[in-house]
Amino acid sequence: MRRALALARQADGRTSPNPMVGCVVVKDGRIISEGFHEHIGGYHAERNALIHCQEDPAGADLYVTLEPCCHTGRTPPCTDIIIEKKIARVFVGAMDVNPIVAGKGVQILRDAGIEVTTGILEDDCRKLNEVFEYYMTAHRPFVDAKYAMTLDGKIATASGDSKWVSGEASRKAVHRLRRHYKGIMCGLGTVLSDDPMLNCRIADGVDPVRIVCDTHLRMPANAALVKTAKDIPTWVLAGADADADKRAALEAQGVQIIPSELDTSGEIDLKKALAVLAEREIDGILLEGGGTLMGSMLKAKLINKVHAFVAPKIVGGSGAPSPVGGVGVDKMSQAVQLNGVAVASYDRDLCITGYPVYTE
Template structure:
């Protein structure tokens, strides 16, 4: 099952809105077929593994990192394909939360006489499929917030210089984060100040994430890197209902997709924005700033994972803070997260935090 999960992770960031599933088929103690969900979500992992196994799948055990699908879509159900191939046993960690499947895949298998075992490495599978499950159950993608900070929590000098606070190893780790997310999100201020490309670089031939900008009034430069490449690599803009029509027309003409979002206290409502991204099919979004957007996501309890890269440099009180105004008057109201990992990345530290579940 660990191998099936590892195979499934190859699809993270490339298969949305489908889950990134892995499948390993074993017969007589030997792997006879392997597969994972292919870019765009088709073919499914089971289809790929059965194709590789061929006749050797008969009487074999299939380890699948999520309940096999039970609904007819672009392809027949994977549960029926496993039955037709003569698989004797299916091992899966979790039931699918998609109501079109949700136990029905297991039911098809059991009705056909296939032995079904569940619960194997269920925690690890739940982490891998968190984005897919969140989109199904809450209508929004899994949100990872990334911050690159100085020792004193700054993201730039007082003049706005920020390249580079962290070292090359940390920056490469961020490229890896981009590669395993469906989209990279930044605020309008970051888009204007840094003119980021938000692409995956130095990772070979990999799919590119959707570039998302949160900009209430679409006040973004039309000669930016994203504007120039919008026709080749997707750009989506989350904007308010009061965005000027000429701005909408200009960016639509460049190939950008516009997502209207509700406002909250005069700013884009972060919950509405994530819901719009979920409706558009995204399951995993990486937010790379800026400070005000990061603060809004944290105060809205929308950050599922926080990855902080801290460099051995101090920028002082005049530097720009990593987080915008949180509006706190009591410590009890501050967002609290749970530390799950800390590691050295070159000369920097990476600490990973997840939502602190309230008692």
């Protein structure tokens, strides 16, 4: 199963909105074939492994990180080929939360006389597809808030200079995150202050869909995001009553405007906007906004995970911005706690990851 997990990870960034899945076929104590879901629209892991077998897999064991599908989508059901190839035993990592499958795949195999064991390295297999699981059950994208700050909690100096807070190793890690997520989001403030590209600049990278929250369509026509919108998908969440001429000008440059409902404060209703993005098959978002958007997303309890890169430097300055803005909480006891905390080092920087726990 560990080999199957390693295979699945090879497709990182290429299967959305499908899960990453790996499969290993074992016969007489030998691996006789293996495969993974390589890209959206391609064969699933089980079918890839079985059609590439160099010997008869009848009587073999099949290890797969996710419950085999039993429906026809972009590809045929994996249960069909498992039964057809006369696999004797199937070992499943995690059950599929997709209601179209959700236990039905395992039951079909058992009804066909195949011995099925579930829950093999289940935690690892579920974590592999935490984005897919949340997207399927919550019907909105999994949001990973990423920011880099100094030891004194600043994301830029008081003058606004932010290149670079973190080191090169941390920045490479961020590009791997950009490859992992289908979408990347920032607010208008980040566009105006940093003029970012928000693309993936590693050798095997996949550019995410770039999403900007810009209620009144104030994004300048010469912004890097606009100038490259015909090459990299760029979507702007804007109020339905935003200026028609500005909308037409941005659309002419390749930007897609998504009319969005506003909340009581006159800003984009983030929860409803995420639901719209989910309908467009955005299953996960790397949130790289400034303090205003981070604060709004946290207040709305829409952040599922945090990647906080901390650089061993101090800039000071009461006017220097911090990662999360907004009103905040009144008491330390009200602070949002993180579960599942892990710490990784990237050269001189640290990265703290965790999952926010929201109280009612």
